[in-house]
Amino acid sequence: MGLQPTALVVEPRAEDLERTRALLGEAGFRVVPLTRFEAVAPIFEVIRPDVVVLAAHGPEFAAVAVVRRLRQMGAAPVPVFYLVDPDQPEAWRFCLEKGLGVDMVPRTLPGNELALRLHSVLRLRDEVLRAKESGEAATSSALHDELTGVYNRPFLLAMLAQEARRSERYGGPFSVMACAPQGYRAFCKQHGEAMGERLLVYTAVVLGQTVRESDVVARVSGEEFALLLPAMEEDALPGLLARIATRFELARFQVEGKALKISLLLGAVSFPDMVGTPAQLLSAAIQEMRRSRDVRRWDVGMSRLSV
Structure with a gap:
């Protein structure tokens, strides 16, 4: 740029x-x-x-x-x-x-917030492109998860640190989202680890097709993914989470010739509503995601009790 x-x-x-x-x-x-x-x-x-x-x-x-x-x-x-x-x-x-x-x-949007958003997205895009170029020149394994092809946890944390420094200097928000296929371990137990790996690749592909070009998608643990969402304030998160959830509801994952409906656990936090190190922001987003899983379990339990 x-x-x-x-x-x-x-x-x-x-x-x-x-x-x-x-x-x-x-x-x-x-x-x-x-x-x-x-x-x-x-x-x-x-x-x-x-x-x-x-x-x-x-x-x-x-x-x-x-x-x-x-x-x-x-x-x-x-x-x-x-x-x-x-x-x-x-x-x-x-x-x-x-x-x-x-x-x-x-x-x-008040004042020059629109311009701040555009500048923030462009700066992050350029950083990602430079990282891609340097990674391709050296070794992509330093940046990417070998199974899914999305970025890995160390690269996401590095991008989070850069985005935090930009936001502190220039102003403007960003968000961190975590997600994982619901019931992943039960799915692997029923269909096998190889099919579970296919589900992770499928999840990565659908995430990449759903979020913005400027967003950074990474696999941060076994079945857990996280996204850096530049210029995304807290008030805009419900709409994004709804869009991603809807995309997965419309998609179908094929298992032995049958189309399964896959849903996601989702959680997110925003800066500067929450501050901390990159690792702390990522952990907070993961905790929000896991809390949504516990809420769903509680809802299911209450539904059974009320029958």
Whole structure:
């Protein structure tokens, strides 16, 4: 990313477009404003922006079609955001359920918080890309889990440390999420360790397809995964957790020709609502995830007692 990153901003409402353009311009972005969604693909090919911000308006929600087109063009490394009016619940719902995993940003963000989010995501993306390049030049085993291909625990902790330093210096939140297939050990006991390993690979693939390009997915223990979510504040976590849970509910894992419904245990914490070392933040997210498992067990037990 250069000294002045380029943001492609698409907003059919001229007044809102000018407001966003001015805000990002003051924050150091070179802004390319557009009012027509059909012009995004050809303009994208010419300027190759560092980030894309798309206003999501119903009932057409042309922004979602633009994201689909950008992915067909191989633009996956470029972070994309939906700019959504928080007083339009149908827009939030549509983007959450059918927005192809793209992060949503409320139009009413105070001050330069939108710019801080974009800068944070771009900095982390560049760090990840540099780490990938150095890892490929040396040995990928230093960065990646051998079974699933996602990052490993040491790399995640290193990225957490870098993101914490950025947040302390520049401001802005980030979150850490932990997840694991529910009932994993029982699954292995019933279907065997080899099928359990397939389930872990499947989990890693679905996570990678669901979260943002800027997020870091890692396997941190046997069946447990964790994610670094840059610029993700605590209030936005329920929507993300719901999106990931829904994605797993829709997916199906094949075992002996039968499609099984896989669910995830999920837990997350946010900085600066919670502070600590990278290891402490990761442990806190894992504890939140395990607490959700205990709650589910309690719910099941109560249901049996009430029968």
